[in-house]
Amino acid sequence: MLTFYGKSFISRLLIGTALYPSPAIMQEAIRASGAEIVTVSLRREAAGGRAGESFWSLVRELNVTVLPNTAGCRSARDAVTTARLARELFGTQWIKLEVIADDETLQPDPVGLLEAAALLIRDGFAVFPYCTEDLGVAMRLRDLGCRVVMPWAAPIGSARGLVNREALKLLRARLPDVTLVIDAGLGAPSHAAAALELGYDAVLLNTAVAKAADPVAMARAFRLGVQAGRTAFEAGLMGPRDFASPSTPVVGTPFWHAVS
Amino acid sequence: MRLIVNGESIEARAARLDALLDELHYLGGHYAIAVNDDVVPRARWAQTALSEGDTIEILTPRQGG
Numbered sequence: 001m002l003t004f005y006g007k008s009f010i011s012r013l014l015i016g017t018a019l020y021p022s023p024a025i026m027q028e029a030i031r032a033s034g035a036e037i038v039t040v041s042l043r044r045e046a047a048g049g050r051a052g053e054s055f056w057s058l059v060r061e062l063n064v065t066v067l068p069n070t071a072g073c074r075s076a077r078d079a080v081t082t083a084r085l086a087r088e089l090f091g092t093q094w095i096k097l098e099v100i101a102d103d104e105t106l107q108p109d110p111v112g113l114l115e116a117a118a119l120l121i122r123d124g125f126a127v128f129p130y131c132t133e134d135l136g137v138a139m140r141l142r143d144l145g146c147r148v149v150m151p152w153a154a155p156i157g158s159a160r161g162l163v164n165r166e167a168l169k170l171l172r173a174r175l176p177d178v179t180l181v182i183d184a185g186l187g188a189p190s191h192a193a194a195a196l197e198l199g200y201d202a203v204l205l206n207t208a209v210a211k212a213a214d215p216v217a218m219a220r221a222f223r224l225g226v227q228a229g230r231t232a233f234e235a236g237l238m239g240p241r242d243f244a245s246p247s248t249p250v251v252g253t254p255f256w257h258a259v260s
Numbered sequence: 261m262r263l264i265v266n267g268e269s270i271e272a273r274a275a276r277l278d279a280l281l282d283e284l285h286y287l288g289g290h291y292a293i294a295v296n297d298d299v300v301p302r303a304r305w306a307q308t309a310l311s312e313g314d315t316i317e318i319l320t321p322r323q324g325g
Contacts, residue, residue: 017323039325040323042292044266047285047286052319053320055320068324069324071325081297085294085317087299089319090321
């Protein structure tokens with residue numbers, strides 16, 4: 001069973017709440033995904049506005065665990081303040097920590113990320129840091145007290161899948177006790193399956209489902225992809241070989257003549 | 261008094277945070293508020309005095325990835 005900071009879950013798919021064609025499709029897609037954890041954000045509310053309240057009532061109807069993010073923060077200071085506001089608003093210590101270095105690639109800022117993670121852990125938060133596949137940064141996050149680390153597969157919304165597969169494999173091998181979640185960059189259920197086959201504990205995605213022609217069907221496909229990948233990992237995948245090895249028995253092959 | 265609310269400069273009469281929410285017609289209460297980057301828990305809204313030039317962020321839940 002999957003555990004995040006002492007809380008257990010069955011589903012290994014975490015899903016975002018953004019970019020769906022309509023609120024009803026968002027709800028239906030999240031239900032179809034089987035996800036038990038959804039990501040949300042905080043934004044300014046205009047005077048007299050009710051957008052936040054109506055969105056929040058839709059999320060509450062789903063009866064899921066909420067993981068607020070610090071999306072859009074470009075400094076440790078902004079991320080820490082946003083996390084504290086999220087704790088107040090959502091009543092949770094959980095925070096998906098994003099500190100962004102570059103607007104074009106949404107590449108995480110490792111310096112700001114480590115600084116913010118240290119401050120938030122000291123403040124009692126359960127930090128889910130969004131990072132790259134860099135092993136050094138991931139190890140530092142673990143050493144600070146992050147029991148979950150969430151490397152990207154590829155830039156957010158890019159749908160490119162596991163771009164640096166070898167580095168992600170290395171991360172899994174070197175951090176056996178950390179809960180590892182692939183966060184961002186997945187485009188197809190096969191990408192999710194590949195992440196789980198590598199031994200990643202879960203995947204977090206949003207755009208690939210929300211922007212599909214049929215988000216509800218795609219949510220179901222990702223659910224199956226995640227299940228297939230995890231089942232394959234538990235079953236134990238064979239390693240690749242350089243040459244062919246016949247699967248049909250050779251003994252008793254008809255018309256076979258020994259070459260002398 | 262001049263305040264910056266969600267990035268916009270406004271002129272307000274309210275002297276306390278709860279009165280400012282009323283004055284600006286913020287209804288309901290599912291907000292998280294920071295005054296000058298410090299989070300003010302809901303229980304302290306009524307006791308939080310505002311000063312000229314304060315920066316106030318009023319946030320609600322939104323879609324996120």
